[in-house]
Amino acid sequence: MPDRNQAALNFLLTRRSRPAKTLTSPGPDRDTVHTILTAAARTPDHGKLEPWRFVVLSGTAMARAHDLVAKRGAALGHDAAKIEKEQLAYARSPMAVVVVESPIASEKVPAIEQTYSAGAVCLALLNAALASGWGANWLSGWASFDADFTRDAFGLASHESVAGIIHIGTETTAPPERPRPDLDAKTTWIET
Incomplete structure (x- = not known):
């Protein structure tokens, strides 16, 4: 039998994202x-290409992203509720x-394998933040798909895109457990 890391397994079996709207200061240090x-x-x-990178926002950069959401939302003709919802996380x-x-x-x-790698980075980052004791949530939203916003807010080049935005902070309330997938309905066993 392989060595079992029960603490890591317990974490993965019970991990739960914390809604960004429940996060507050302080956040983690550098x-x-x-x-x-x-x-x-x-x-x-695959290929050790590292087809992803990180942009860390904190302090006034969060306020700037918040304001840019309003500016881009208005330019795109989004209604106030849609803009406000996107701004709340920032x-x-x-x-x-x-x-x-x-x-690359x-x-x-x-x-597509490079896209999968970037997605895997998002989940690993989310889990690392949670395992470190912080509240964390993986979000996207309409602004993260807008090239003007991502260029102005995050400095993305034209060939880049947002795989995910992981918001990190101190959780104010623990979320209730939510229904999980029915594994019998989602699993096919092929043994012969």
Whole structure:
């Protein structure tokens, strides 16, 4: 039998994202964020291309993103409720880590595998933040798909996109457990 890391397994079996609207200050310090990013970077990565990067927002950068959401939302003709919903995460959580998909031209590694790697980084980052004792939530939203917003708020190049935005902070309330998938309905066993 392989060695079992029961603490890690227990964490994975009980992990639960914390809604960004329930996060508040303080957020983690730079050393803690560095550890979280180090854990996130230990993700599957076919060809060792590292087709992703991080943009860490805190302090006035969060307020700037909040304001840019309003500006871009108005320019796109979104209604006030849609804009406000997008702004809330930047208004409440003290920090966000933007995982940027930054694909690398490769004959060996298909683009879709690079997308999967960026997504894996998002989940690893989320879990590392939660395992470190912080509240965390993986979000996207309409602004993260708007090229003007992502360029102005996060400095993305034209070939890059947002894989996810992980908001991190101190949780104010623990969320209730939610229904989980019916594994029997979602699993096919092929044994012969």
